[in-house]
Amino acid sequence: MRRTSFPSDCEETAMASVIIIGGGPAGLSAAIYAARAGMETTVFYQNGGALEKTDKIENYFGFAAPISGADLLARGRAQAERLGVRLVHAEVTGVEYAENGFAVKTTSETFPVRAVLLATGAPRAVPKIPGIQALEGRGxxxxxxxxxxxxxxxxxxxxxxxxxxxxxxxxxxxxxxxxxxxxxxxxxxxxxxxxxxxxxxxxxxxxxxxxxxxxxxxxxxxxxxxxxxxAYGTAGSADFARKLGAQIDGNRIVTDEKGKTAVPGLFAAGDCTGGLLQIAKAVHDGAEAAMSAVQYLRA
CATH class of the missing domain: 3.50.50.60 (FAD/NAD(P)-binding domain)
Structure with a gap:
């Protein structure tokens, strides 16, 4: 496994950083809170998920007129980048245990990190092929x-x-x-x-x-x-969490009220944790999980 550190222009120390997997409202909210707390923060994302495809949002606080999901997402990305968050458009194929933390694998590189925050949204659908669901756990x-x-x-x-x-x-x-x-x-x-x-x-x-x-x-x-x-599509939060030994309930990652999983250094936020699948909840989850990650890194 090839280990690659982050470029020096955004490097504090590779082991004092948090990697967030997912660039939707939960991931970006987490990135904003982590960066403001002084953490080197990197977000790996492939797309904006369900938010990017939303035509009109009328129930999010602070917007008198409707806003599109793409516009809201663009504002969130700009805010995160202004605070020093590194946004990387790349597919994450795996998260593994490594010395002093984890190794986050993309299609081209492997990044060592002490804390990982999962925020890739709700899990993708299982292929509609007869026999798959009936034989889950039996092959x-x-x-x-x-x-x-x-x-x-x-x-x-x-x-x-x-x-x-x-x-x-x-x-x-x-x-x-x-x-x-x-x-x-x-x-x-x-x-x-x-x-x-x-x-x-x-x-x-x-x-x-x-x-x-x-x-x-x-x-x-x-x-x-x-x-x-x-292994349809791309790996999601539940896939990564399951492989690291975190508790899974169906396809929902089990966390406490602060976004902590049962695995030290692994956090989750947003739709991947279940509950109300709304932007407001995702943003709140991201903030809570980020502050939990900051506390973990400072301990």
Whole structure:
């Protein structure tokens, strides 16, 4: 694993920083509070989530006239940058334990950090493929780090097409008997890891009576497997939290009232923690979680 420090022009010390994953209202609110508390703060984001797609907001305090989600998001980003927050448009593929804290992995680099705050919003939908939900916990998994051990020497598949799916496959390759990447009709990614097979056929169903037995395609012979790992789209807050051992309730990250998870140094805010899925709640959560992270870093 390659460890990369932040550029010196924004570096206090790499181990005295907080990384926020998610650039919506919860993440930006957290960044603003952390930066104002004197912390080196970096936000990794891919998009503005649900807020960016909202046409008109009429129920957020302080705006007499409606404002679009994109405009509100732009104001939040400008405010964060003015306070010295580093905004990085990049996909985070994993968060792992490392010396003195965590290692946040993007598609190109790995960043060491003492505190991580998850704020990527509500989890994405599970692919609507028959058999997936019925066989969850019985061969269908969402966490290679958590469950690879159970498939030692056995055939498994990873459903997905992007960097997150490839990262899950890399975790499985040294353990499983065979690993097949199912792209479900999408092209095969470039530079597949050694030993990873790929199948572009459209998936029709996940077969098995009381546990996963095979992947059924729209055409052709089925693929016998003992396990299927779902890695659709990009990794979200619940995925990262689950792999680090934080408590998860469904797809909601369990925190206390201050945004702390059960994992020291790991915090969460916004829609990924459940409750009222509103901007006002996300902004409040971000502030609470950021101040908890600041207290942790100063301890």
């Amino acid at each position: 269908v998994s969402y966490c290679a780090v958590c469950d690879a051990f159970f498939y030692r020497g056995r055939p498994v598949a990873v459903l997905g097409q992007g960097d997150y799916a490839l990262e899950e496959a890399r975790t499985l390759l040294p353990v499983a008997g065979s690993v097949t990447l199912l792209t479900n009709g999408a092209p095969i990614p470039a530079a597949l890891p050694d030993g990873l097979a790929a199948d572009t056929r459209s998936v029709a169903a996940v077969g098995g009576a009381d546990k996963v037995a095979q992947i059924e395609f729209q055409s052709g012979e089925p693929l016998p497997v003992d396990g299927l790992f779902i």
